[in-house]
Amino acid sequence: MASASDPPGGPDGRDRDQARVVDRSVPDPRLPAVGAADRRRILAAAYVAEADAVYTFIVRRVGSVADAEDLTADTFLRALRGRSILDPSRVRGLLFTIARAVLAEHWARLYSEAPTPVGTLDQAPDGGPEGLPGSDADPDRLDRALDRRVTAVLASLPDNYRRVLELRFLEGCSVRETAKQMGLRPGNVRVLQMRALRRAAGLGSVLP
Template sequence: MVEDALYTDWETIYQENVVKVYRLMFARVGNRPDAEDLTSEVFVKSLPNLTLPLPVIQVHAYINVAIRSVLADHWRRHYGAPLADVEVENIVQPNDVTPSAEGSGRAGRILALLPDRSRAILELRFLRGCSIKEAAREMGVSPGNAKILQYRALRLAAEVGQRMLS
């Protein structure tokens, strides 16, 4: 993606982002009708507030904010309260996601020092790019348990990383 790229019309914004937004919504709510409704809400909320032309990255940032808002509203409507840990990946992929050799080596050393389950959840989520649901299925646990495993594994990895620096 070129940093100077601009969106100049609504149709292009919609066409380039609708599938990503729908997939993300489907992954969060788990059913097609709600995912379709929430995807529409994101664009209904986003598009009227944008004045074109706008940089692509700015439009993506605005859509991400709308996604968070729409998901929080959905959870509030259906479950009475927003979930504090609504996890929304950005629909924008960073321009350069190539890790440095030093960072990769350090991450590998940290992972090698973790217990098997901690290493497995982190590898599934961050190295293989699995969603929480996919990682849970792969590990044979519930999505809620996978979130807890991930949280604990990240905390443990941070501790191990700190000890390596000391």
């Protein structure tokens, strides 16, 4: 109410007229009267609209479709069950903040002896504000950071390391196919792949 009667544009009459559009006491004439059920629909739609984006955000980090589906469900469940959000505009930020926590727990669960800090591949090299707890995650920015990181990691590897990772993970080749393409024996591919992953993980300047 206060915000509607005091528009940022200025106190003159013209802006007040315009602000009336957002005054909650004067519903938008284009909308039918709205009750609790409609309100719930609007909120539900705001959640559902993010489904594919949340899944994609997660699958880009866990690499597995089945895991990503599970973690997507976890993310939505946790967002809805702990729900304090009734404002559709905050749903997106909430979902991605929770998605990051769910991902961190996923890794901690897999490696129960070595819990992983949130977003190892996500954080800006200088530890940008995205890494701070409490701020809503910006998925687009995090995705860009991830892409940069992946590109940088690949670029800094020796050719055969890069090639084995590209064939195996980016193209999805089997060990046998990879061996054929690289002119190696399958056993060599397995060893090379492990070395390449460890080298990539150990690139301290690239992966914090």
